[in-house]
Amino acid sequence: MSDADGTRDAAAAPSAPAPLPDPVGEPFDPATGAPVPPVERPWWAPLTLVAFVALVVCTNVAxxxxxxWIGDHPERVLALSSRNRYLALALTSGVSIPAYVAIATARIGAAFVVCHLIGRAYAEDAxxxxxxxxxxxxxAERTFDRGFEKAEWALIPLFAGSNIVAVLSGVRRTPLPKVxxxxxxxxxxxxxxxxxxAQAFEDQLLDLLEVITRYQWWFIAASLVLVVVANARNLRR
Known part of the structure; x- marks a missing residue:
């Protein structure tokens, strides 16, 4: 209740909120009160970021x-990026099966292993x-987490080209031999x-490849614009 002068008496005054913990200083374990040691990243952690940036640059170039390049030098395109569309078009362009298997395996595998190591080194920061x-x-994170809990053995093969799955496998410390x-x-x-x-839709892919070859500079210009827009959008997030 209020007094005559308009102030509240002590009994009715709301209690002051408890002060928030001071965020400055060393973090501590609330159970033991002992300081939590800072996370020590492995010496090779920065190298994984350098490798990841290099792979992103290669993808953008591709x-x-x-x-x-896809008509005359499909191997170069696959080395830069082994996305599904480049795999199909490279086969249509006549890339040899040994080169197709070796280059695509190396490129997809390199991206997955690099992202896995980033997850191991940087965990939640990644x-x-x-x-x-x-x-x-x-x-998406919750969905993939449930997938790892229920069927990690199926998730990694199904998403062999997914950077996200690779990072999460590193965060969850999936053994590298298993990965x-x-x-x-x-x-x-x-x-x-x-x-x-590529075999089933060979005629359609050949027609597409002919169109790409005929209007390649238009495709290059459009691709450049898309790459710039996509990267600008990502940087503005």
Missing amino acids: NVVWAR IALFKRYLGFNDD LGLLAVGIAGRLAVMWWL
Whole structure:
């Protein structure tokens, strides 16, 4: 209740909120009160980021020059990026099966292993980075987490080309030999499926390749614009 002068008496006055803990200073374990030691990243952690940036640059280069190279130099395109569309078009362009298997396996495997090591080295910081710049979100993270809990043995092969799955496998400390084995199965399956699709739709892909060759500079210009727009959008997030 209020006094005559308009102030509240002590009994009715609301209690002051408890002060928030001071965020400055060393973090501590609330159970023991002991300081939590800072996370020590492995010495090779920065190298994984350098490798990841190099792979991103290669992918962007492929996304620009693919229309000019895919007909005469499909191996170069696959070395830069082994996305599904480049796998199919490279087969249509006549790349040899040994080169197709060797280059695509190395490129897909390198990207997955690098992202796996980033997950091991940077854990939650890596996930936060992917959420900010690559469109990953909390719902997707929960979905993949459930997938890892229920069927890790199937998730990695099915998403052998997914940077997100690779990072999460590192965050969850999936043993590297297990990752490599499942990844090999996934890559073999992907290459086999793309080979089958290239055979099944050979006529359509040949027609597409002819159009790309005829108007390659238009494709290059459009690809350059898309690459610039996509990267600008990611950096603005």
